[in-house]
Amino acid sequence: MNRYDVVIIGSGLGSLLCGYILSKEGFSVCVLEKHSVPGGCLQSFRRGENLFDTGIHYIGSMLPGQTLHSYWKYFGLSRMLNIERLNENCFDMISIDGKDYRLAQGFDNFVEQLAGHFPSSGTFLKRYVDSLKETVSAFPLYNFELNDSPTKNTWMGINAWDFLKSMAGSDPGNLRLLEVLSGNNFLYAGRKQSTPWHQYALINHSFISSAWRLRQGSMQIAGHLISAITASGGQVLTRKEVKKISPLKDKFQVDTSGNEMFVSKRIIAGIHPQAVIGLLEPSLVKKSFRSRIMSMENTVSSFGLYLGLKPGSFPYFNNNLYYHRGQDVWAASEAGNEQWPGMYFAYTPATAKSGEYASALCILSYMRFDEVRRWENTLTGSRGPDYRTFKKEHAETLLQLVERKFPGLRSLINTIEISTPLTWRDYTGSPEGSMYGIRKESGNFLRTMILPHTKIPGFYFTGQNLNMHGAPGVTIGAIMTCAEILGLEYLFKKIRDAE
Numbered sequence: 071m072n073r074y075d076v077v078i079i080g081s082g083l084g085s086l087l088c089g090y091i092l093s094k095e096g097f098s099v100c101v102l103e104k105h106s107v108p109g110g111c112l113q114s115f116r117r118g119e120n121l122f123d124t125g126i127h128y129i130g131s132m133l134p135g136q137t138l139h140s141y142w143k144y145f146g147l148s149r150m151l152n153i154e155r156l157n158e159n160c161f162d163m164i165s166i167d168g169k170d171y172r173l174a175q176g177f178d179n180f181v182e183q184l185a186g187h188f189p190s191s192g193t194f195l196k197r198y199v200d201s202l203k204e205t206v207s208a209f210p211l212y213n214f215e216l217n218d219s220p221t222k223n224t225w226m227g228i229n230a231w232d233f234l235k236s237m238a239g240s241d242p243g244n245l246r247l248l249e250v251l252s253g254n255n256f257l258y259a260g261r262k263q264s265t266p267w268h269q270y271a272l273i274n275h276s277f278i279s280s281a282w283r284l285r286q287g288s289m290q291i292a293g294h295l296i297s298a299i300t301a302s303g304g305q306v307l308t309r310k311e312v313k314k315i316s317p318l319k320d321k322f323q324v325d326t327s328g329n330e331m332f333v334s335k336r337i338i339a340g341i342h343p344q345a346v347i348g349l350l351e352p353s354l355v356k357k358s359f360r361s362r363i364m365s366m367e368n369t370v371s372s373f374g375l376y377l378g379l380k381p382g383s384f385p386y387f388n389n390n391l392y393y394h395r396g397q398d399v400w401a402a403s404e405a406g407n408e409q410w411p412g413m414y415f416a417y418t419p420a421t422a423k424s425g426e427y428a429s430a431l432c433i434l435s436y437m438r439f440d441e442v443r444r445w446e447n448t449l450t451g452s453r454g455p456d457y458r459t460f461k462k463e464h465a466e467t468l469l470q471l472v473e474r475k476f477p478g479l480r481s482l483i484n485t486i487e488i489s490t491p492l493t494w495r496d497y498t499g500s501p502e503g504s505m506y507g508i509r510k511e512s513g514n515f516l517r518t519m520i521l522p523h524t525k526i527p528g529f530y531f532t533g534q535n536l537n538m539h540g541a542p543g544v545t546i547g548a549i550m551t552c553a554e555i556l557g558l559e560y561l562f563k564k565i566r567d568a569e
């Protein structure tokens with residue numbers, strides 16, 4: 071019999087951070103992961119010489135005193151991560167209609183670089199960065215502060231696009247600038263009608279504060295956290311897909327693939343809440359909770375190309391590129407097949423030897439699950455020849471768009487790996503391969519909010535669906551989850567006092 075104080079389902083960032091906190095606090099912890107490789111979106115994979123990241127391509131606010139650095143100090147990550155700072159004058163290049171714009175690190179530098187592109191918009195740009203700062207300061211945990219009354223946040227129901235427009239006024243120069251300021255909206259699967267302003271602000275604030283690439287892949291994050299959990303007496307078990315969760319007196323029984331059984335007093339589910347509903351024995355879930363969770367919509371999925379390049383043939387660029395085919399950067403996340411791809415995100419992965427030339431290029435674009443629905447009942451490696459043709463044709467279409475920026479790229483490719491929404495679905499368990507899980511809606515923010523605690527005593531959520539996706543969002547989410555067990559003040563003090 072496998073008995074633990076806490077069983078954690080899934081081994082993504084949120085789960086591993088919870089495992090770290092609780093095992094360090096003396097709880098016996100077991101993390102159950104369905105795949106052979108742990109980490110979820112933290113996984114990196116090797117093809118030949120190249121290491122490709124899957125779900126963490128860059129991280130923000132990692133200078134001492136900044137948000138992620140302050141939190142990750144406690145986890146030992148700030149000290150040990152091998153990271154490389156992106157170009158301070160251009161961490162994100164936004165390309166719209168063939169023209170390039172630079173987003174810079176540091177708030178004054180950010181204003182200065184963009185004012186170079188939009189000389190008459192200096193006042194608006196200052197107002198813009200002040201609004202980012204003001205919004206973040208209203209979220210105590212994002213500000214690395216503990217506030218007694220963080221509720222009733224008035225920023226929560228505001229729509230990002232409406233707010234940006236109201237700030238910009240009617241100056242036509244500012245309208246193009248608004249597209250530039252939203253040009254990296256792949257980071258939050260932006261939708262004009264629903265992206266909440268605070269989500270926009272927290273993400274942009276983090277990257278403008280400072281932006282970094284992981285030099286040995288994002289897998290180093292998972293590797294460090296797993297070693298620490300194990301050193302504190304916890305366990306991280308792979309190839310253990312949770313199939314069922316049932317009540318067992320005052321505890322839970324967790325059944326996994328391979329007919330194994332685990333018993334624990336508490337469960338933390340670091341997987342998508344809609345997947346959790348399918349695992350819980352019906353007597354544990356109220357009908358209203360089930361229908362609320364199941365009615366929530368998810369963010370769109372993605373299509374990815376992971377290219378190995380001929381040595382010495384393609385320049386290493388120390389920034390990300392967000393390339394938009396048309397002028398409306400918000401349209402791409404919902405573009406149908408005829409307009410696909412409306413945009414792409416590209417970057418050259420950092421290696422220990424990053425220098426003049428890149429050995430690899432990673433390209434991601436949005437893709438709706440409907441495009442691959444006809445293969446939804448197939449398994450990786452056996453989806454059939456028509457699926458392979460689909461992947462090849464879409465890779466070709468995407469490469470044609472990429473070649474507008476990098477003519478002749480196709481002749482430089484050595485190896486090519488392709489991911490689709492099915493890859494994501496099967497790899498993270500996220501319904502329809504959704505990138506960031508449940509879609510937060512500005513118009514109905516409370517309805518799309520998942521809390522760490524549930525009405526089932528001892529059962530908690532963590533991960534990107536809880537608070538917000540991305541490294542800082544999931545980190546703060548994990549702290550909110552563990553605070554349900556340890557108390558927020560107690561935990562925050564430990565984090566703040568970490569050396």
Ligand SMILES: Cc1cc2nc3c(=O)[nH]c(=O)nc-3n(C[C@H](O)[C@H](O)[C@H](O)COP(=O)(O)OP(=O)(O)OC[C@H]3O[C@@H](n4cnc5c(N)ncnc54)[C@H](O)[C@@H]3O)c2cc1C
Nearest residue numbers: 080082083084104110111125127128312499533534540541
């Ligand atoms: C394409 C893409 C690009 C991104 N880029 C960035 C970026 O550059 N920077 C950034 O900060 N964030 C980025 N993100 C977001 C970030 O990666 C995620 O928000 C975060 O990693 C999600 O962590 P999680 O804890 O929710 O778990 P996930 O990573 O979703 O992991 C869930 C784990 O649970 C496992 N699992 C599922 N079901 C079961 C089951 N029944 N039993 C056992 N195990 C199960 C899965 O196999 C998986 O390992 C990106 C995301 C995507 C999809």
